[in-house]
Amino acid sequence: MNQYQEIKQGEKGAWLSIGAYIVLSVIKLAAGYVFASAALVADGYNNLTDIIASTAVLIGLRISQKPPDEDHPYGHFRAETIAALVASFIMATVGIQVLISAANSLFATEHEAPGMLSAWVALASAVCMAGVYMYNRRLAQRINNQALMAAAKDNLSDALVSVGAAVGIFGSQLGLPWLDPVAALAVGFIICKTAWEIFYSSTHALTDGFNEKELNSLRGTIERTQGVRFIKDIKARVHGSNVLLDVVVMVDPQLSLVESHRISDEIEKRMERKHNIMSVHVHVEPLVPEEASKIAGN
Structure with missing residues (x-):
């Protein structure tokens, strides 16, 4: 249905x-x-x-x-x-x-x-x-x-x-x-x-408000996705009975485009299966050394 x-x-x-x-x-x-x-x-x-x-x-x-x-x-x-x-x-x-x-x-x-x-x-x-x-x-x-x-x-x-x-x-x-x-x-x-x-x-x-605990739950599911090194940004908003999710994930810079796309597809499948979210926009970026050092510093 x-x-x-x-x-x-x-x-x-x-x-x-x-x-x-x-x-x-x-x-x-x-x-x-x-x-x-x-x-x-x-x-x-x-x-x-x-x-x-x-x-x-x-x-x-x-x-x-x-x-x-x-x-x-x-x-x-x-x-x-x-x-x-x-x-x-x-x-x-x-x-x-x-x-x-x-x-x-x-x-x-x-x-x-x-x-x-x-x-x-x-x-x-x-x-x-x-x-x-x-x-x-x-x-x-x-x-x-x-x-x-x-x-x-x-x-x-x-x-x-x-x-x-x-x-x-x-x-x-x-x-x-x-x-x-x-x-x-x-x-x-x-x-x-x-x-x-x-x-x-x-x-x-x-006004695009979203429950912080639910957002943290979504973040946890994405972080446990194989290949995701770090979540750079994540936003969600309610659209009627649906949730629209936008997330920027950082991955190994040595991965090919096909492998990065596979990670994106896996995130979308996990969001639908675990949280019933159909509309997910995933942007993949390489985790370059400069970004990695910033993350380590935080």
Whole structure:
């Protein structure tokens, strides 16, 4: 299965999330207003944003399947990252609105205890979203898709949000009605936290940031390649769910062009086999005495 087919597989997870969020948001908002649960209403609005966020991920997956062209020689894979960035803004906006609404409810003079049925709605929703999370996580791991993995993490946070809403509702039934708006506040904070995490990872990737530990792991694999004497430079960046790697290696100056090319091919094969990196640019240079003395001095 090539990378475009893998992205196509990822659409299944996005569609599953959209369908689940549509059904759950309607049920939660209806039950929240009928049974006067601020936490369940907040959870319902959270799922509304998740519909938009999952749709953005789906659009990103669709665009990223477009083949390379004159304007995009590396393909359109970063559409996934841009879609996740847009989704983070949408989630943050609604999260702030939920926090404001919950704060107003918390400081109200009277608190109405929500109906018990709303708590069972929240728990059923948590079970449903846990199932969606497990499906999307397994699919994302199988096809190595970061956008779908981000959606899976959002599914998990939604399951936890629903559990928190249920706890608040059960607490209000025990004579602590203020627990419901407090749970709504917790929902708002979780929405904002998830939005920040998606925003940070997206902007880090779009500005060509790369995990230093992962880069050191790539360096170690290249250094253990037979014929590589020294790594002069190594750079990596994330392109959607792919990694683009550029490395300059120094080899014995007595090697022929064919032998140097063999080392380059071996590095590419090891990167694909061990790290699932398909796009590797290797530049080979001779390790001349001047360079060797500099290395020894360092």
